Amino acid sequence: MSEITMTGTLMGVRRSPGSGTTEKIVYIDVEQRPGGGPATPSMVSVLEQDGRRVAGYVPWINYYDIDEAARKDPEGWSTVEPAEHYSALVEWRPYGMRTGGRAASLELAGLLADLSQTPAKLRRTAGMVGQDAATRPAPGEWTITEIALHVIAADSIMAPRVLQVLTQPGVTLPDMDVTEVQRVLGRARTPLEDRLAAFEARRKEWIAALDQITAEELEYSGEHTRDGTVTVLDICRAMSLHELEHKKQTESVATALGYTLG
Numbered sequence: 001m002s003e004i005t006m007t008g009t010l011m012g013v014r015r016s017p018g019s020g021t022t023e024k025i026v027y028i029d030v031e032q033r034p035g036g037g038p039a040t041p042s043m044v045s046v047l048e049q050d051g052r053r054v055a056g057y058v059p060w061i062n063y064y065d066i067d068e069a070a071r072k073d074p075e076g077w078s079t080v081e082p083a084e085h086y087s088a089l090v091e092w093r094p095y096g097m098r099t100g101g102r103a104a105s106l107e108l109a110g111l112l113a114d115l116s117q118t119p120a121k122l123r124r125t126a127g128m129v130g131q132d133a134a135t136r137p138a139p140g141e142w143t144i145t146e147i148a149l150h151v152i153a154a155d156s157i158m159a160p161r162v163l164q165v166l167t168q169p170g171v172t173l174p175d176m177d178v179t180e181v182q183r184v185l186g187r188a189r190t191p192l193e194d195r196l197a198a199f200e201a202r203r204k205e206w207i208a209a210l211d212q213i214t215a216e217e218l219e220y221s222g223e224h225t226r227d228g229t230v231t232v233l234d235i236c237r238a239m240s241l242h243e244l245e246h247k248k249q250t251e252s253v254a255t256a257l258g259y260t261l262g
Contacts, residue, residue, distance in 0.1 A: 002036045002092050006055060008044065010086040012066035014077045021106070022048045025058065025066060026086045036092060046090055049106045055090040056113070105218060111236045112207050118243045119200035122148050125250045126192055129259055133192055137256035144250050145192050146182075151246050152199050153182035158239050159206050162232055165222040166213070175226040210236075 012025040024046040028038045038044055038057065045058040069077040093113060126133045126144055133144040142150070157176050164171050213232070221231045251261055 004032070004037045004090060004092045005087065006032065006037055006044070006046075006090050006092070007085070007087040008038075010080050010084045012070070012077060012079050014069070014073075021109075024048065024086070026055075027083070038092075046088070047106055047109055052106050053088055053090040054093060054106055054109065056093040105215070105233070108210070108213070108218060108233060108236060111233075111240045112210060114240050115236070115243065116203065116207050118151065118247060119196055119203050121247050122151065122250060123193075123196045123200065125254055125261075126196065128261075129254050129257060132257050132259075135257060137253050142249070142253070144253050147246050147250050147253065148192060148196060149186060150178065150182050151243055152195060153185050154178045154242055155199065155203070155239070156185070157181060158235055158242075159202070161222065161230075162206075162210065162235050165220050165230075165232055165235070166217055169220040169222070171222045173222045173224045173230065175224065 006026070006028075007030060008026040008028040010024055011027050014023040014025075015021075026044045026046060028040050028042045028044055031040045032038055038055075043058045044055050046053050046055040066077065066079050070079050093110075126148060129135075129144060133148075136143050157178060161173050164173065218232055221229050221234075224230050254261060
């Protein structure tokens with residue numbers, strides 16, 4: 001992620017009254033590469049909260065989408081007519097902003113952006129190494145297949161915790177050994193490609209649900225039997241850090257096996 005001054009044409013605005021977050025849709029009609037900015041023509045979403053701006057591509061949207069959204073949700077969306085010039089200093093995440101702008105905080109939006117990329121990154125690395133996904137880079141070290149299963153096992157514990165806390169604040173969250181969950185899931189002997197496809201589908205739905213979270217819900221908490229009180233945001237932070245560690249690990253394994261990452 002880099003900080004850039006981004007210019008373009010402001011076409012639409014969406015406000016989330018419960019979260020203090022504003023989303024602006026900007027059409028980029030002037031090439032801003034090289035220099036780390038967006039390409040043209042493109043649509044960009046800028047999430048603004050407490051003076052912070054985080055921007056990323058939104059390839060699905062055009063002016064007519066905004067117009068339709070404003071008709072359906074007049075309290076949230078509004079078109080900018082005539083369109084206005086836009087220029088602002090933003091944190092640029094080209095493909096990182098996967099949320100639709102309703103996330104209750106920019107930190108959560110950033111975490112969801114990172115978490116949304118995990119399945120695809122694991123799938124790309126596994127696809128690159130092919131059969132070597134089951135090869136150990138050195139005796140006693142994990143294979144890419146084992147790392148992916150470990151990430152999926154952790155997700156099967158942590159993602160449901162978020163849903164449990166959102167639906168039953170104060171719920172008791174039992175401590176679970178992820179390596180044991182990994183061992184049990186491994187019994188299925190499901191091909192890695194199928195595991196990652198299922199993981200990607202689950203993660204997409206989970207993120208879409210969390211994208212609608214309110215500021216109040218973000219503070220909901222449960223009681224972990226080992227770690228004590230944990231909030232929704234705490235769980236998402238832990239998930240992101242855990243997955244970041246293992247995404248780097250898969251890249252290191254691929255490199256050790258002689259593959260060059262693009």
